[in-house]
Amino acid sequence: MMDLLLSIHMFMNGAWDSLLPLALVAVVTAIIIYTIVLMFGRAFSIHELETHAKAEMLQAVSTAFIAIFLVFIVGSAMAVAGQFIKGKVQCGGDSIQIKAGDGIMDDAYSAIRCRLQSKAQELADAQSKIHSDPGIAWKFNALNVKISIFGFPVWDGGWSSSLFKETESYRVVNNMATNMLISLNAQSQLIEYLRLNMLDIFIPMGILLRSFFFTRGPGALMISLGIGMYFIFPVFFVLLDPGFVPAPPDPPAPQQIMANPYCYATMSTSATIMKTVEAGGLGSSSGLSLSDIKNNLADYYVGLMLHPLIAFFLTLVFVRYMMTILGGDTYELTKMVSKVI
Structure with a gap:
């Protein structure tokens, strides 16, 4: 199913060359139609028809400005995002460098996917320990031992409270790890879908739909989602990630040597102090051990599952206000978010 969704990007690969001119044609068509309505x-x-026609012509002109300045808007959004997420993201034993430039959002999405996949790999390794550890298998076998004499039960493995608690903890960890793995892999595929389609499909299609009266709301929603999920969501996700290390600030420029130095060389300002800023450590890259998961399962759940949700809800706040600016109805979106939260 995800392959089918991701293939949309392949069919619409020339969105910047096809959908944007089509949006401008739709704007011109809307202006011509409402000019006739105004006449x-x-x-x-x-008078009501005149007022409606004038309002729609202004809406069409504003849509045209959005389409014309879209390249500038996208470039500015990338520049602003680069100021926040430029740096390194720890991913397994390596680090991914997020560099400022045109490809900064692709780097951010790659870092997010790598973080999700590395956490999924750690969970899978911990889960495999449960399945392959002979000591754990022996405990489960001991739990299932039942001894009886002439039909009267003498011993049941479940009677041992310590054995029962330990094996039950392994079972809960295994089930929770399975659910987490399913969710993390789904998140990874969804992140790839956002990277491929938000900028190339949602924003141009939203501009096209916003050109007409009856589809202005869906068009505003698509534009807001395209901008929010492509630019805002990765920024929040990376900033909230504990494995993110911001890039060090640029070193200060050396002081200029005075044209007329003092009599003594030590009194001239030719001696300057250069401050070197080094990036801090990226933290431990060791995997999740089985004991860590057993003792801190709730912490891992918050870090692996709720972290993307927090970034998503913060992005929806931006999407809501962006929809209002673009002329969309935010009632249904607000109601959906309030129910989820």
Whole structure:
């Protein structure tokens, strides 16, 4: 199913060359149509129709400005995002460098996917320990031992409270790890879908739909989602990630040597102090051990599952206000978010 969704990007690979001119054609068509409506309203003195036609013509002009300045908007958004997420993200035993430039959002999405996949690999390794450890298998076998004499039970493995608690903890960890792995892999595929389609599909298609009166709401939603999920969501996700280390600030420029130094060389300002800023450590890259998961399962759940949700809800706040600016109805979106939260 994800392959089918991701293939949309393949069919619409030339969105910047096809959808944006199509959006401009739709804007011009809308202006021509509402010009005719305005002439009809003036001819028959229908003031409500005149007002509606003028409003729609202004909406079409604003949509045209959005389409024309979209390249500038995207470039500015990338520059602003680069100021926040430029740095390194720890991923397994390696680190991914997020560099400022046109490809910064692709680097951010790659870092997010790598973080999700590394955590999934750690969980899979911990889960495999449960399945392959002979000591754990022996405990489960001991739990299932039942001894009886002439039909009367003498011993049941479940009677040992310590054995029962330990094996039950292994079972809970195994089930929770399975659910987490399913969710993490789904998140990884969804992140790839956002990277491929938000900028190339949602924003141009939203501009096209916003050109018409009856589809202005869905168009505003698609534009807001495209901008929010492509630019805002990765920024929040990376900033909230404990494995993110911001890039060190640029070193200060050396002081200029005075044209007329003092009599003594030590009094001239030719001696300057250069401050070197080094990036801090990236933390431990060791995997999740079985004991760590057993003792801190709730912490891992928050870090692996709720972290993307927090970034998503913060992004929806931006999407809501962006929809209001673009003329969309935010009631249904607000109701959905309030129910989820």
